[in-house]
Amino acid sequence: MIRVPRTSLRLRLVLLILLSLLPLFGLALFSAVDRRGKDARAAKARALDVARLAAAAQGRRVAEARVLLTSLARTPEVTRGDAGTCGAYLAPLLTSFSGFVNLGVATPAGEVVCSALPLRARVNVADRRWFREALRMRRFAVGNYQIGRITGQASVNFGYPLLDGRGRVEAVVFAALGLRGLQPLVSQGSLPPGSSLLVLDRNATVLARYPGSAAAVGRTLPDEPLVRILLSHREGVAEATGLDGVRRFYGFTPLPGTPAANDAILAVGIPKARALAGADADLRRTLLVIAAVGLLALAATLAYSRLSIAHPLEAIQRAAARLREGDLSARSELRGGPRDLVQLAASLDAMAETLERRTGELRRLNEELERRVADRVAELDRFFTLALEMLCIANLDGYFLRVNPTFERTLGYSAEELVSRPFLDFVHPGDREATLAAMERLAQGLDVVSFENRYRRRDGSYRWILWSSTAVPETGMIYAAARDITERKEAEAEVERALTQLRAVLDAVTDGVALVDREGRLVLFNDRYRELAREAFGRDPAAELPAAGRQDAFADLTTDPEGYRATVAAERLEPERAHAGEWVLAGSGRVLLRHSGPVRAADGALLGRIVVWREVTSEREAERLKSELISTVSHELRTPLTSVLGYAELLAEREYDRETVKRYLATIRSEAGRLTALIDDLLDLQRIEAGRFELARRQFDLRRLLEEKRLLFAGQSERHTIELELPEAALTVLADRDRVSQVVANLLSNAIKYSPAGGAVLVRAEPLDGRVRVSVCDEGLGIPAAQQERVFSKFFRADSSDTREIGGTGLGLALCKEIVEAHGGRIGFRSEEGKGSTFWFELPQAGAA
Amino acid sequence: VAAATILVCDDEAPLRALVRATLEDGYEIVEARDGEEALEAARRVRPDLILLDAMMPGRSGFDVLRALRADAGLASTRIVMLTARVQESDREAAAAGGADRFLAKPFSPLELELLVRDLLARG
Numbered sequence: 001m002i003r004v005p006r007t008s009l010r011l012r013l014v015l016l017i018l019l020s021l022l023p024l025f026g027l028a029l030f031s032a033v034d035r036r037g038k039d040a041r042a043a044k045a046r047a048l049d050v051a052r053l054a055a056a057a058q059g060r061r062v063a064e065a066r067v068l069l070t071s072l073a074r075t076p077e078v079t080r081g082d083a084g085t086c087g088a089y090l091a092p093l094l095t096s097f098s099g100f101v102n103l104g105v106a107t108p109a110g111e112v113v114c115s116a117l118p119l120r121a122r123v124n125v126a127d128r129r130w131f132r133e134a135l136r137m138r139r140f141a142v143g144n145y146q147i148g149r150i151t152g153q154a155s156v157n158f159g160y161p162l163l164d165g166r167g168r169v170e171a172v173v174f175a176a177l178g179l180r181g182l183q184p185l186v187s188q189g190s191l192p193p194g195s196s197l198l199v200l201d202r203n204a205t206v207l208a209r210y211p212g213s214a215a216a217v218g219r220t221l222p223d224e225p226l227v228r229i230l231l232s233h234r235e236g237v238a239e240a241t242g243l244d245g246v247r248r249f250y251g252f253t254p255l256p257g258t259p260a261a262n263d264a265i266l267a268v269g270i271p272k273a274r275a276l277a278g279a280d281a282d283l284r285r286t287l288l289v290i291a292a293v294g295l296l297a298l299a300a301t302l303a304y305s306r307l308s309i310a311h312p313l314e315a316i317q318r319a320a321a322r323l324r325e326g327d328l329s330a331r332s333e334l335r336g337g338p339r340d341l342v343q344l345a346a347s348l349d350a351m352a353e354t355l356e357r358r359t360g361e362l363r364r365l366n367e368e369l370e371r372r373v374a375d376r377v378a379e380l381d382r383f384f385t386l387a388l389e390m391l392c393i394a395n396l397d398g399y400f401l402r403v404n405p406t407f408e409r410t411l412g413y414s415a416e417e418l419v420s421r422p423f424l425d426f427v428h429p430g431d432r433e434a435t436l437a438a439m440e441r442l443a444q445g446l447d448v449v450s451f452e453n454r455y456r457r458r459d460g461s462y463r464w465i466l467w468s469s470t471a472v473p474e475t476g477m478i479y480a481a482a483r484d485i486t487e488r489k490e491a492e493a494e495v496e497r498a499l500t501q502l503r504a505v506l507d508a509v510t511d512g513v514a515l516v517d518r519e520g521r522l523v524l525f526n527d528r529y530r531e532l533a534r535e536a537f538g539r540d541p542a543a544e545l546p547a548a549g550r551q552d553a554f555a556d557l558t559t560d561p562e563g564y565r566a567t568v569a570a571e572r573l574e575p576e577r578a579h580a581g582e583w584v585l586a587g588s589g590r591v592l593l594r595h596s597g598p599v600r601a602a603d604g605a606l607l608g609r610i611v612v613w614r615e616v617t618s619e620r621e622a623e624r625l626k627s628e629l630i631s632t633v634s635h636e637l638r639t640p641l642t643s644v645l646g647y648a649e650l651l652a653e654r655e656y657d658r659e660t661v662k663r664y665l666a667t668i669r670s671e672a673g674r675l676t677a678l679i680d681d682l683l684d685l686q687r688i689e690a691g692r693f694e695l696a697r698r699q700f701d702l703r704r705l706l707e708e709k710r711l712l713f714a715g716q717s718e719r720h721t722i723e724l725e726l727p728e729a730a731l732t733v734l735a736d737r738d739r740v741s742q743v744v745a746n747l748l749s750n751a752i753k754y755s756p757a758g759g760a761v762l763v764r765a766e767p768l769d770g771r772v773r774v775s776v777c778d779e780g781l782g783i784p785a786a787q788q789e790r791v792f793s794k795f796f797r798a799d800s801s802d803t804r805e806i807g808g809t810g811l812g813l814a815l816c817k818e819i820v821e822a823h824g825g826r827i828g829f830r831s832e833e834g835k836g837s838t839f840w841f842e843l844p845q846a847g848a849a
Numbered sequence: 850v851a852a853a854t855i856l857v858c859d860d861e862a863p864l865r866a867l868v869r870a871t872l873e874d875g876y877e878i879v880e881a882r883d884g885e886e887a888l889e890a891a892r893r894v895r896p897d898l899i900l901l902d903a904m905m906p907g908r909s910g911f912d913v914l915r916a917l918r919a920d921a922g923l924a925s926t927r928i929v930m931l932t933a934r935v936q937e938s939d940r941e942a943a944a945a946g947g948a949d950r951f952l953a954k955p956f957s958p959l960e961l962e963l964l965v966r967d968l969l970a971r972g
Contacts, residue, residue: 638955639954640863641955642867642955642956643863644955646870646957649957650871650958653958653959667866
């Protein structure tokens with residue numbers, strides 16, 4: 001927590017102190033700068049004052065020079081004396097008049113004749129300005145500051161003409177005022193040491209310089225910065241570097257007494273260092289004081305920080321470090337010190353306290369959890385070991401990692417053997433692909449449930465295993481529970497076999513059989529049931545599965561929907577009872593017998609119902625036909641019987657004449673004959689239908705039979721002619737001659753009976769594709785089209801007003817059909833009402849086949 | 850006194866001949882070979898009694914019976930159904946159709962004569 005190094009904190013405190021000293025430094029510097037400015041200005045002003053003072057002094061000396069020269073001009077020793085006298089007179093004057101470096105007299109030609117200083121050579125001053133001015137103006141003239149030719153030092157010369165009585169210039173008295181007089185101003189005055197004096201003429205020639213070697217005097221230095229300032233400003237102050245390289249404040253002013261154009265400039269320089277020495281000393285002092293104060297403050301701060309901050313912080317840090325290292329009992333136990341730190345330490349201690357407590361709780365909790373986890377693991381381990389299920393942990397690489405004892409027991413391999421090889425090695429070759437697919441699903445994170453495959457046992461046999469597996473793809477682990485379902489699979493196969501057998505039995509049954517459960521759902525049904533449902537009811541049970549309860553859906557398809565519904569309702573109300581009913585389908589007229597009864601389990605519990613449908617359409621039709629036949633036969637028999645009995649009774653009870661008796665007896669005989677024929681036909685027909693019909697086959701020529709029949713029938717009717725149309729070759733058939741004869745007789749008899757107006761009957765026989773075809777063609781009444789389809793049914797007789805009187809049993813054609821078909825032949829006819837009929841039949845030709 | 854008229858309707862000629870032979874001495878006999886002829890004849894001659902065969906091709910006897918009974922002009926005509934059938938259902942159908950009597954074939958001519966006489970005498 002306290003990671004900032006101790007030095008860092010101290011550094012910060014020191015920086016703080018230093019920062020607090022900064023304004024003092026600023027203030028000190030500011031006042032120093034201010035002071036230096038003031039001092040500089042003062043120094044400059046003083047330099048200017050001194051310069052002006054010097055200039056004024058020089059001015060006074062010019063005045064002095066005028067007075068001196070004026071008086072000298074009146075001094076005879078000077079004006080009249082020889083050079084020696086004059087010189088002697090003048091020489092002392094040089095000491096009286098300080099500043100003057102020479103005095104002398106020159107001729108109007110400029111020849112110096114007398115000089116205070118001894119002349120070592122002839123000197124001509126005719127070119128000098130003061131001389132020329134004095135000569136020309138005849139009055140006091142001032143020359144330029146220049147290096148004297150006699151003195152060899154800088155001076156300004158003054159000339160004063162000596163006029164004769166006529167006003168001509170006799171001589172020129174001159175005085176050379178040196179610049180040495182200025183020296184004391186700087187050397188002895190109040191100016192600080194190092195102050196300098198400089199006199200320049202306007203040509204930048206150094207006329208005087210103090211202090212400094214005389215070497216510089218006389219040199220022209222127009223490029224010196226100081227020289228430039230002086231020449232350009234002539235009067236003022238400036239800061240500049242002197243010729244000796246020392247920085248100075250200068251005050252400068254023109255020296256008076258000389259013509260303006262040719263004046264000199266006097267500059268007094270006070271060394272900058274000197275001028276500012278006071279200020280700098282003050283600054284140093286102030287800085288020293290500040291530094292001392294700062295040092296003191298630092299020392300105090302450091303001492304304080306050491307005592308009040310560093311120690312507490314160290315305590316806190318020590319505690320924190322111990323906490324960090326895991327010693328949660330560590331406390332700073334800081335009591336004294338700054339309040340903030342004490343609070344911080346208290347917080348740290350409180351935190352440590354909490355941490356210690358929490359950690360303790362966590363440790364206890366953790367221990368508790370670990371113990372519980374260990375318990376759970378032990379529990380799971382026990383279950384893993386005890387489970388009757390096969391349990392395993394495998395990986396997606398295809399290896400078992402762990403298997404439980406049941407696993408080992410089931411397969412007969414030890415766990416070591418099972419985990420040592422890819423588990424696919426144990427899988428039946430036929431199941432490996434499916435197993436790999438299942439693993440692929442697992443690898444995708446999908447669960448695999450209800451997966452079945454076969455595993456090899458140690459003894460080489462295979463067991464069916466049912467798997468429920470899940471995988472964690474991230475870890476590549478598979479967790480699986482499995483079960484040996486071999487017995488179940490075998491039982492299932494057994495059931496499957498039994499069901500297949502049952503199915504075969506059921507499908508062999510010609511009745512529709514269906515089993516519905518107690519809720520009315522269709523459980524199973526056989527092929528016939530499906531067929532019936534589809535044909536009769538137009539529904540496919542496989543698609544729709546109409547259960548018993550929904551079988552009233554069939555109701556509307558029957559001719560008795562209400563009755564059907566009532567039956568189905570009764571089945572629901574009385575599931576224990578059997579129900580049977582016969583239903584006629586509306587439209588098709590098919591008749592279905594429906595029987596339903598309870599189905600019980602071995603323990604007697606009701607499982608559902610079995611519904612059996614049986615189509616009885618043909619049976620019912622046969623019964624109906626039979627009953628109709630009986631009724632018809634009864635009618636047909638009673639009619640002639642009534643005649644026989646009736647006439648017999650009349651003859652017995654009443655008296656009739658002989659003719660009438662004969663007529664009645666004839667009627668009795670013919671009606672009795674009709675009865676006999678009827679009974680014969682019926683018996684024949686019944687025999688044929690019952691299959692008790694023996695055909696006495698033999699070969700014969702059909703042509704012979706037809707000729708015999710023509711002869712027989714030709715005598716019966718005078719109104720009919722019978723024509724035969726026969727081939728040359730024999731029409732040999734293998735048949736029952738008597739029966740075929742019966743057929744021909746029937747056809748001929750019909751032809752004659754149904755052509756009451758008479759006419760030709762044509763009988764034709766011909767071979768036709770290995771058969772023999774016989775046709776009997778009449779020109780009679782024909783058969784109405786509406787009745788043609790019933791021609792060969794029993795007791796059919798063509799019915800119209802014209803046929804009413806024609807007798808017959810109505811069995812003839814039916815009998816013909818039976819006989820022809822019994823021979824493997826065909827019978828048929830073509831007829832048009834009012835135009836006649838052609839009946840034909842075909843028999844196989846003998847030897848043709 | 851004019852003889853009562855009897856209409857015999859049967860598709861079998863021998864049967865019509867037997868009835869005629871039985872009743873021709875005391876009654877006027879009219880024959881019909883089927884239902885249509887019977888209705889036509891009945892409306893034409895207005896017989897006192899009709900002997901009607903139940904089982905005929907075309908229009909059945911019961912059908913004809915209903916038609917006759919629907920005719921107001923024949924309300925007093927006696928009708929005897931003749932049938933070979935002996936089923937109870939036929940008797941009921943005959944009674945329901947409005948037949949006065951039912952005579953099963955084969956019948957005794959004398960019985961027929963008595964039945965006819967009895968029926969016409971009641972009229």
